[in-house]
Amino acid sequence: MRVAYFPDSYHEVNGVAHTSRQFEAFARRRDLPFLMVRAGERPERYVNESRLASLELKRGFLSFALEKDLRIDLGFLRHLPYITSAIKAFKPDIIHITGPSELGFIGAFLSLWLRVPLVASWHTNVHEYAAKRSSWFLRFLPPGQSTTAAMHIKQVTLAATAKFYKRARILFAPNVELCRLLERRTGRRCLLMPRGVDTELFSPSRRDCDPGDGQFVLGFVGRLSIEKNVTLLKRVGEELKAAGLTNFRFLIIGRGAQEAWLRENLPNAELPGVLRGEELARAYANMDLFVFPSHTDTFGNVVLEALASGVPAIVTPDGGPCHIVRDGETGLIALDGNFAAAAASILRDPARHAKMRRAARQHALRASWDAVFEGVYSAYHSVLVKAPKTAPVRATL
Secondary structure, eight states, X not given: OOEEEEOSOSSSSSHHHHHHHHHHHHHHHHTOOEEEEEEESSOOEEEEETTEEEEEEEOOTTEEEEETTEEEETTGGGGHHHHHHHHHHHOOSEEEEOSSSHHHHHHHHHHHHHTOOEEEEOOSOHHHHHHHHTHHHHTTSOHHHHHHHHHHHHHHHHHHHHHHHTTSSEEEESSHHHHHHHHHHHOSEEEEOOOOOOTTTSOGGGOOSOTTSOXXXXXXXXXXXXXXXXXXXXXXXXXXXXXXXXXXXXXXXOOSTTHHHHHHHOTTEEEEEOOOHHHHXXXXXXXXXXXXXXXXXXXXXXXXXXXXXXXXXXXXXXXXHHHHSOBTTTXXXXXXXXXXXXXXXXXXXXXXXXXXXXXXXXHHTTOOHHHHHHHHHHHHHHHHHHSOTTSOOOOOO
């Protein structure tokens, strides 16, 4: 099975990039023929390592920032001849895209032109992000109209994104709700593609904080942006203090547009920026509670990493994280207005907190990246059985 993979993101700090790096590592471990076509800051290159190949292409002056570490290049089509040459040389059985980015559109086009079956995985709730990001200009509208306009933006974006995903033979999504949504919107079969976790790296054994410190550490890891709902952390802190809990501090790891606001409004917070590897693993392990108020995450890799580190998590009932956390066992699922109360209920009960720590770790030990990607390859085989490589793809770009 020869797979050409076109991820939206690879070097950045987000769920798509993390999954893509893990997918490439899986192919390397199994010695699978795998071509990674990605964007980056390095000069374009085509490297063969056994049967593993990577093609990295530089974004140009027409690129613009979606986040501090994530860009999109409107002129990326200039690389099409080079990518086409590499794809023809590699001769993939499957082309796999991860979304409607410049790489995704090129992958979908090549699938159609070369008659290679296309599969697509949904990693980002683009429609939710579009509605959240539009708030900066919708604020000038009357309250009722701004809400209606945001809903319209959300629905239009979802319709457009679903039309794009309909080009694929089979879809993947990280939770059951998204699979059902995609199946309704596209008429395509959707299979679960959850995320795994490195339980050797993320482990309670890395905890090295001073046990006599006396302060609880409330942690957050992720992009510091509006769609992550990070401003709720201020309210959580204020309500905990109002309830008489003052022996806590925040540890907020990541970068984003809301970073300056958080520094200004959370005086008892430590914001070390982006951490990686063992440094990130130690930070997780030194947390006492993971507070993740996002409503837009399709899965929530960071939540699984926290659980692997023995840190119970509080999440919202929306998106993927609520499918990771077992309510009352490995953490709590709470509405925005109940986040502080949920945190207080755990921190005030040391025995319950300790039990949740153990349960969180045991739950994460059952999640493996190998199992995730073995399921993906099984789905690839089903695509080839039902749709031979020579069959045309009925889609338009």
